[in-house]
Amino acid sequence: MTLDLLSLYQDLHAHPELGFQEHRTAGVVADRLAEIGGIEVTTGVGGTGVVGVLSNGDGPVVWLRADMDGLPVQERTGLPYASTHTGRDDEGAEVPTMHACGHDIHVTWLLGTLERLVDDRGAWHGTVVAVFQPAEEVISGARAMLEDGLVERFPEPDVVLGQHSAPAPVGIVAVGSGPVMASSDRLTVTFNGRGAHGSAPQASLDPIVTAASAVVRLQTVVSREVSPSDAGVVTVGSFHAGTRPNIIPDQAVIEISTRARNEETRERIIASIERIVRAESEAGGLDAPTIERAPGAEVTVNDADAASRVLEALRGAVPDARDLEIGLAMASEDVGQLATAAGVPLVYWFTGITDPKLFRRGEEIPSNHSPFYAPQAETAIPVGVDALTAAARAWLS
Structure with missing residues (x-):
């Protein structure tokens, strides 16, 4: 055949x-x-x-x-x-x-x-x-x-x-x-705020503002915490929050993908992400964020x-x-x-x-x-x- x-x-x-x-x-x-x-x-x-x-x-x-x-x-x-x-x-x-x-x-x-x-x-x-x-x-x-x-x-x-x-x-x-492909991890972070009417922001703990601030801050993980001689990637590929323009929601959810060339850098990146999202939540007066890390891929080594x-x-x-x-x-x-x-x-x-x-x-x-x-x-x-x-x-x- x-x-x-x-x-x-x-x-x-x-x-x-x-x-x-x-x-x-x-x-x-x-x-x-x-x-x-x-x-x-x-x-x-x-x-x-x-x-x-x-x-x-x-x-x-x-x-x-x-x-x-x-x-x-x-x-x-x-x-x-x-x-x-x-x-x-x-x-x-x-x-x-x-x-x-x-x-x-x-x-x-x-x-x-x-x-x-x-x-x-x-x-x-x-x-x-x-x-x-x-x-x-x-x-x-x-x-x-x-x-x-x-x-x-x-x-x-x-x-x-x-x-x-x-x-x-x-x-x-x-x-x-030797190493031919990077490690990979996926994290889902939920920022837990308090919803309110858009006309009364003082009654809310706005998770969108906090999440947006975290997204910007996460861009410094590789540029400021990973050695220039090493390699890493942090990508926020998904941001979901709210249903209407005049409603401040209770939650905002971001999904993050990371890459690293060795286990030490991999864990350093994950730890930095967790530190930043917790700190941004605290700065915004929100409850602690929920962080879910899916099983990832190790560095592919020939x-x-x-x-x-x-x-x-x-x-x-x-x-x-x-x-x-x-x-x-x-x-x-x-x-x-x-x-x-x-x-x-x-x-x-x-x-x-x-x-x-x-x-x-x-x-x-x-x-x-x-x-x-x-x-x-x-x-x-x-x-x-x-x-x-x-x-x-x-x-x-």
């Missing part, structure tokens, strides 16, 4: 689903695994995760991971297969959905790699565990699969491998060693020896495989949790998906999470399959 990977990709792209809602996507994955044949398929792992086990005699066990979820983004690529789908966010509101981070091509790469390995069984030995993970965008899917017994229920790995699409030219594959092994294999399969030159990216991932839980090395690398002509013409390149993010799938799919297959074979051959 030969999968039509381009049609598969276009179908996935046109039907993105939010984290833990990937029911259709998981069904497509399970069906394609059955079509390839010879793969033991388990669905519903960690909610909507899918695991495929391809056994081919004694030998190493390699986990290959691809994430499946989309984003609440309105697609504006103009592609004939652009998403017009919607989903429900955590509050139940209907939102547009889009594969604006390449998870559709990640799934396609992994399915194409499995098909190639099945067709070439005589050239390798060992076991491949394909992990199709939900909810990476909310940094919850890896944890959910682990809590559902991923390590205990399936062959334990010798290495965890994966690749992420990048807004680099098609043909470039970059592998880093094992040096394993990364070198992958890079050597990629150089034999992809002409423009190279060392990652940009250093640590401030985006975050939860793939490292799989390797940490299993106690094995991780290698996670970046594969270009953008038309090289756009770079030569000096055009603006849409980044991940942009409504214009559009991989050049026809050429990027085979490169990604070549790369993932070569990396797996570095352990299986």
Whole structure:
């Protein structure tokens, strides 16, 4: 059975689903695994995760991971297969959905790699565990699969491998060693005030003013509390308060995303945020704020020896495989949790998906999470399959 990977990709792209809602996507994955044949398929792992086990005699066990979820983004690529789908966010509101981070091509790469390995069984030995993970965008899917017994229920790995699409030219594959992606945390802060009529502000304890002051003050955390030789990010991405212009509300809620390149900076940033929101509440005469910290992602760290092994294999399969030159990216991932839980090395690398002509013409390149993010799938799919297959074979051959 030969999968039509381009049609598969276009179908996935046109039907993105939010984290833990990937029911259709998981069904497509399970069906394609059955079509390839010879793969033991388990669905519903960690909610909507899918695991495929391809056994081919004694030998190493390699986990290959691809994430499946989309984003609440309105697609504006103009592609004939652009998403017009919607989903429900955590509050139940209907939102547009889009594969604006390449998870559709990640799934396609992994399915194409499995098909190639099945067709070439005589050239390798060992076991491949394909992990199709939900909810990476909310940094919850890896944890959910682990809590559902991923390590205990399936062959334990010798290495965890994966690749992420990048807004680099098609043909470039970059592998880093050591820290390659930042930690990530999400905090929800509720400022608890006292509501009143807009004409009587003296009767209120205004949470909007306090929250606004905190948002401004939070901009000093990185600029004044993180060393210039280090790196960190504090983003207030959501601010909700009030229902009418003449009503001072009881509460204001902000949502904060943080990034850091090491655990010390990570905890320093969190502590600074907590100090500032508490101090601003006290300055405004409000009760203490409510601070909720969601489980986050640790720094993604590639094992040096394993990364070198992958890079050597990629150089034999992809002409423009190279060392990652940009250093640590401030985006975050939860793939490292799989390797940490299993106690094995991780290698996670970046594969270009953008038309090289756009770079030569000096055009603006849409980044991940942009409504214009559009991989050049026809050429990027085979490169990604070549790369993932070569990396797996570095352990299986």
